[in-house]
Amino acid sequence: MRLFHRVPEFELPSYKGETVRLRDYLGQYVVLYFYPKANTPGCTREAQDFTAKLEEFAGLEAAVLGVSPDKPEAQAKFVEAQELRIEMLSDPELQMAREFGAVKEGGGALRSTFLIDRAGVLRWRWKDVEVEGHAEEVLQVLKDLYEADRAINPLIQIRRAWRALSPDPLLKEEITKLIEAAHLAPSCFNNQPWRFVVATGEKLEAVKEALPGGNYWAKPAPAIIAVASQRDLDCKLSDNRDYFLFGCGLGVENLVLQATQMGLIAHPIAGYNPPKVKEALGIPEDYTLITLVVIGRHGDLSGLNEKHREIELGPRARRPLEEILGWGQFAFKEER
Amino acid sequence: MRLFHRVPEFELPSYKGETVRLRDYLGQYVVLYFYPKANTPGCTREAQDFTAKLEEFAGLEAAVLGVSPDKPEAQAKFVEAQELRIEMLSDPELQMAREFGAVKEGGGALRSTFLIDRAGVLRWRWKDVEVEGHAEEVLQVLKDLYEADRAINPLIQIRRAWRALSPDPLLKEEITKLIEAAHLAPSCFNNQPWRFVVATGEKLEAVKEALPGGNYWAKPAPAIIAVASQRDLDCKLSDNRDYFLFGCGLGVENLVLQATQMGLIAHPIAGYNPPKVKEALGIPEDYTLITLVVIGRHGDLSGLNEKHREIELGPRARRPLEEILGWGQFAFKEER
Numbered sequence: 001m002r003l004f005h006r007v008p009e010f011e012l013p014s015y016k017g018e019t020v021r022l023r024d025y026l027g028q029y030v031v032l033y034f035y036p037k038a039n040t041p042g043c044t045r046e047a048q049d050f051t052a053k054l055e056e057f058a059g060l061e062a063a064v065l066g067v068s069p070d071k072p073e074a075q076a077k078f079v080e081a082q083e084l085r086i087e088m089l090s091d092p093e094l095q096m097a098r099e100f101g102a103v104k105e106g107g108g109a110l111r112s113t114f115l116i117d118r119a120g121v122l123r124w125r126w127k128d129v130e131v132e133g134h135a136e137e138v139l140q141v142l143k144d145l146y147e148a149d150r151a152i153n154p155l156i157q158i159r160r161a162w163r164a165l166s167p168d169p170l171l172k173e174e175i176t177k178l179i180e181a182a183h184l185a186p187s188c189f190n191n192q193p194w195r196f197v198v199a200t201g202e203k204l205e206a207v208k209e210a211l212p213g214g215n216y217w218a219k220p221a222p223a224i225i226a227v228a229s230q231r232d233l234d235c236k237l238s239d240n241r242d243y244f245l246f247g248c249g250l251g252v253e254n255l256v257l258q259a260t261q262m263g264l265i266a267h268p269i270a271g272y273n274p275p276k277v278k279e280a281l282g283i284p285e286d287y288t289l290i291t292l293v294v295i296g297r298h299g300d301l302s303g304l305n306e307k308h309r310e311i312e313l314g315p316r317a318r319r320p321l322e323e324i325l326g327w328g329q330f331a332f333k334e335e336r
Numbered sequence: 337m338r339l340f341h342r343v344p345e346f347e348l349p350s351y352k353g354e355t356v357r358l359r360d361y362l363g364q365y366v367v368l369y370f371y372p373k374a375n376t377p378g379c380t381r382e383a384q385d386f387t388a389k390l391e392e393f394a395g396l397e398a399a400v401l402g403v404s405p406d407k408p409e410a411q412a413k414f415v416e417a418q419e420l421r422i423e424m425l426s427d428p429e430l431q432m433a434r435e436f437g438a439v440k441e442g443g444g445a446l447r448s449t450f451l452i453d454r455a456g457v458l459r460w461r462w463k464d465v466e467v468e469g470h471a472e473e474v475l476q477v478l479k480d481l482y483e484a485d486r487a488i489n490p491l492i493q494i495r496r497a498w499r500a501l502s503p504d505p506l507l508k509e510e511i512t513k514l515i516e517a518a519h520l521a522p523s524c525f526n527n528q529p530w531r532f533v534v535a536t537g538e539k540l541e542a543v544k545e546a547l548p549g550g551n552y553w554a555k556p557a558p559a560i561i562a563v564a565s566q567r568d569l570d571c572k573l574s575d576n577r578d579y580f581l582f583g584c585g586l587g588v589e590n591l592v593l594q595a596t597q598m599g600l601i602a603h604p605i606a607g608y609n610p611p612k613v614k615e616a617l618g619i620p621e622d623y624t625l626i627t628l629v630v631i632g633r634h635g636d637l638s639g640l641n642e643k644h645r646e647i648e649l650g651p652r653a654r655r656p657l658e659e660i661l662g663w664g665q666f667a668f669k670e671e672r
Contacts (some may be wrong), residue, residue, distance in 0.1 A: 026634050258488065291582070
């Protein structure tokens with residue numbers, strides 16, 4: 001199982017004769033530990049240690065699952081004899097153990113533990129575990145993860161409207177991945193109102209000609225993504241609720257965060273000449289070209305003017321929270 | 337330094353006499369390794385091993401930084417004598433080493449390595465390192481991380497419009513964190529057009545009365561966030577570009593992804609009676625109430641009707657990519 005990747009769905013019989021799936025723990029952390037054999041000294045101690053700390057794991061919204069090659073009946077006896085309170089799963093052919101690389105060279109399960117996060121990602125692993133102190137160590141790592149996940153997402157935190165672009169090219173598969181991320185956003189009745197046209201090469205030059213002087217910094221960009229939609233492509237409801245622009249916003253934010261994860265800049269702009277860009281890219285007149293997303297790799301600051309250099313290195317500016325967040329009541333004084 | 341948390345900005349003198357900051361590596365991975373003393377056998381071997389693999393690290397967009405208590409001059413001699421090609425940083429008072437917990441009990445730097453991701457998050461650590469095979473092991477872990485980061489973000493991937501809500505309450509700080517995440521989204525000229533009103537308690541009951549039968553599943557929700565804006569709060573540009581709804585979309589996607597990271601459901605809906613909700617929450621008539629975001633913890637499927645139960649467990653439906661992504665040219669056949 002590769003670190004940092006999502007763990008594929010699994011399904012194993014439990015000691016109670018039920019079927020347990022990863023999906024059953026949606027929104028929770030999962031501590032998955034492989035042990036060689038029920039009712040042997042090391043395995044008993046390990047299961048007891050996890051049982052003793054079960055409330056602490058539960059307090060961090062984590063389930064603890066023990067996996068061994070024992071049959072469910074043997075695990076049931078183990079649970080009863082040792083008064084264990086953790087879920088035990090049976091993997092008699094070591095199929096799952098093999099997928100996790102938790103198999104000894106001579107055969108048999110290798111004592112190993114895997115920490116899976118709320119999104120199903122393998123975040124930490126311990127191989128060839130020493131039982132002494134292990135449950136406590138897992139708990140400490142989980143605690144760090146739990147608290148990190150309750151802070152602002154790091155991609156949301158670090159994202160900025162960066163301007164210091166490198167002219168280095170992007171791969172087609174990199175750009176495609178950004179659009180795939182956008183396409184996974186929610187939308188009204190799943191209408192998916194977003195349309196993306198990627199400009200590179202000659203088309204890119206034509207798009208760049210439609211940028212005003214203030215967007216000079218976008219000139220080195222190896223690609224620009226035009227985002228267009230039309231009100232008939234999405235719900236039109238009472239209270240002036242045309243959902244197409246809202247939907248595009250949901251999609252574009254996914255795009256921007258995916259770019260951040262991939263080490264790229266993705267900077268949506270509103271400063272451009274829409275008819276010119278539409279003509280260059282064949283976007284119909286009755287579509288709204290809501291944004292151009294300027295994308296590329298990080299470059300140095302040498303191409304920026306003094307004002308933009310300051311913004312690039314300066315702090316992030318946001319209104320105080322009380323100007324946008326009300327509890328139970330809209331009570332904002334708006335300057336318009 | 338806590339695992340999974342963002343590493344605070346640092347600043348150290350390099351062996352070349354320059355100042356090196358974490359910020360200099362924006363968009364890259366950083367391998368930060370602490371070693372006890374320049375020009376001693378283990379430290380030489382480790383630095384040589386990292387140097388030998390430098391192209392492989394660079395290919396994975398990672399910088400390798402060695403940190404020791406040596407003065408920059410001693411490091412410079414070390415670099416020259418051993419023909420090293422890695423950046424060396426001087427931490428004579430072990431201040432940074434202490435922050436990373438890379439100090440021996442008796443004093444001195446503890447040989448330790450830290451892998452920092454593109455968002456500045458500490459993703460892996462090796463303490464009390466054995467030099468033999470270490471650079472290769474770091475490279476393998478980095479490779480897994482690099483490739484994971486080039487796949488779709490796991491929160492974007494796992495997010496769904498979940499309906500199986502638990503009635504368990506949410507903490508005020510949890511809800512606040514969601515809004516803080518939304519508030520970090522980009523917006524046209526940084527206008528921050530989003531306004532959030534959180535309904536709990538009696539206000540929540542009034543909001544729930546404004547939901548049609550089809551949104552019965554939202555009834556257990558411990559809170560609902562109303563998202564309102566007004567076109568004068570944001571840019572109004574040619575080509576019917578009213579940015580307020582687009583901006584709210586950017587913000588709400590942050591909110592939804594932050595909720596996913598925290599193990600919560602956040603499901604934006606369009607099915608409600610806007611005048612009733614506005615009245616309950618005091619939202620002015622001339623604001624558009626663009627969505628209600630139903631939030632809560634994951635619950636079981638028992639409260640859902642058969643159709644919704646199927647959707648909850650079923651696959652995700654998206655149009656083929658070619659219906660929303662064009663290369664250089666808008667060429668979509670739209671059914672309207």
